[in-house]
Structure formats: structure tokens, C-alpha cells
Amino acid sequence: MNFDVAQHKTKLQSYFNGVGFERWSAIYGQGPLTGVRRSVRDGHTMMMDRAEAWLLEQGLPTNAHIFDAGCGTGLFSIRLARRGFRVTAADIAPQMVRTASQQAHQAGAAIADRIRFVAGDLEVVGGTYDAVVCFDVLIHYPRPAFAQLCSRLARLSRGPLILTYAPYNRLLAFKHWLGGHFPHSQRRTDIQMMPGDFVRHTLEQAGMRVRRQVPVSCGFYHVVLLEAEKQEFLNRFGRVRF
Ligand SMILES: C[S@@+](CC[C@H](N)C(=O)[O-])C[C@H]1O[C@@H](n2cnc3c(N)ncnc32)[C@H](O)[C@@H]1O
DSSP: OOOOHHHHHHHHHHHHHTHHHHHHHHHTSSSOOOHHHHHHHHHHHHHHHHHHHHHHHTTOOTTOEEEEETOTTSHHHHHHHHTTOEEEEEESOHHHHHHHHHHHHHHOHHHHHTEEEEESOGGGOOSOBSEEEEOSSGGGSOHHHHHHHHHHHHHHBSSOEEEEEEEOOHHHHHHHHHHTTSOGGGOOOOOOEEOHHHHHHHHHHTTEEEEEEEEEEETTEEEEEEEEEEHHHHHHTTSSOO
């Protein structure tokens, strides 16, 4: 039976607009948290620190335009705007986008003015961007949808694509299973683990090559942060020959 991507997106949209919004906005906020969710917040911050450093190493001009696909409450979009970048920030859950926009305005008019918020599926956002980032979004999609979204993201970027995925690992599979036994209010979202070879192959099919990747682990937060770049870019500048 074919996997229904549209139906899966509808389920995610409703989750991230409701109970998922409550859970994740608490994790992305600054209020007190219990151990499991605290570790997810800390791991997510470590991931964003590393991703921001990678983007800055690219030497993009300050007015470069970056697409934050699945922006959530806008944490990374606001970081980017503080650096002077223009940002398009899209999220399938309108509640997330409303919160992201409020946070941007609280950060100041100069920040908010640099971010264009879109409530909608990242696959319907058009344009091309100097870089595309997509954090902790693909972790919610099984293989066929993961591949579909990846190739869309690759098409939107003129430069790097920086994303996270949940690496496949038996011990982590066990930890996630264990996570499902925590009290309901603390329970994780379903995470789709991907083998590294599948991710690399998917990106290559989309015309990109993995430049670097690093695991980011903290308590119950386990992702791989990955940067890919266009194969034609590599060819043109002679860093890699095919
Ligand atoms: C775990 S949150 C991560 C938020 C943000 N990227 C961050 O790291 O702070 C996942 C977000 O992806 C969004 N999302 C899931 N599928 C999406 C899609 N197809 N298009 C746009 N947003 C999507 C959800 O609504 C949710 O806000």
C-alpha cells in the first residue's frame, strides 16, 4: 500500500497546532522543564549553535535570503535575522507561525522586518534561497515522504542545505521505545529514524552531496546535523570532480 504523504501532513499539522504545540513550545521556551524534555531543549540548543556556526562559515552576504523550513516557534529564524539575514520562515501549523511572529516582534522591529512568515506546507513555498535550513522536521517523516521533502528542499537552495535527521541505531530504538513508557504528559513525538546511507543516497538523487555531518546527542535528543551542497557548485569551483 502506498504511503499517503498528504494524510500524514494533515496529522502532523493537527498535532503541532494542538497538543504538539503545547509540548514543543514549552521545550523551545524558557520555563522550567523536567529531565527528559530539559535534555531535548539542551540538545536542540547545541544543534542550533553548531548549525549557526556552519552557516556563518559559508561567508554569505549579510542580506542573503535563507529559508527556514518548518520554523516552529522561530528560534532559528530569529537567530538568522539577528545576524542580518533575510528569512522566509514557514510552518505547516498556523499556531507555530503565530508564536514565531510574536517572538520576532518581541525581539524588535528590525528583527521582525527581516522575516517573512508563511503558514503552510514547506512544499508549497516557492522561490530560491541562498541557503535552506530544516531542523527537526524530517524526523517526523517516514522514508517516502522524507525523500520527497528532501528533494523539494534541495531544489529551493542555491547554496547549502542544512538539516537534521534521526539516525537509525538499535540502542536509540530501544531508548525511544522506553520513552513511550514515560507518563503521557512527557511522552515524545514519534520519531522516524533513517539510516545514514539512505539519507546520503536521497540527497545525491536530489543533486546534492553531503559536505559534513555530526551527531548531536544530549539525553533524549539524538539527531545528526548535516550540511549538503549542490553537486554542480562543487564541480564549478573544482573542489570535487565527478
Ligand atoms: C519539532 S518542530 C521543529 C521546529 C524548528 N525547526 C526548530 O528546530 O526549532 C517541527 C516543526 O515542523 C513543522 N512541520 C512539519 N511538517 C511540515 C511541513 N511539511 N511543512 C512545514 N512545516 C512542517 C511542524 O509544524 C513543527 O512546527
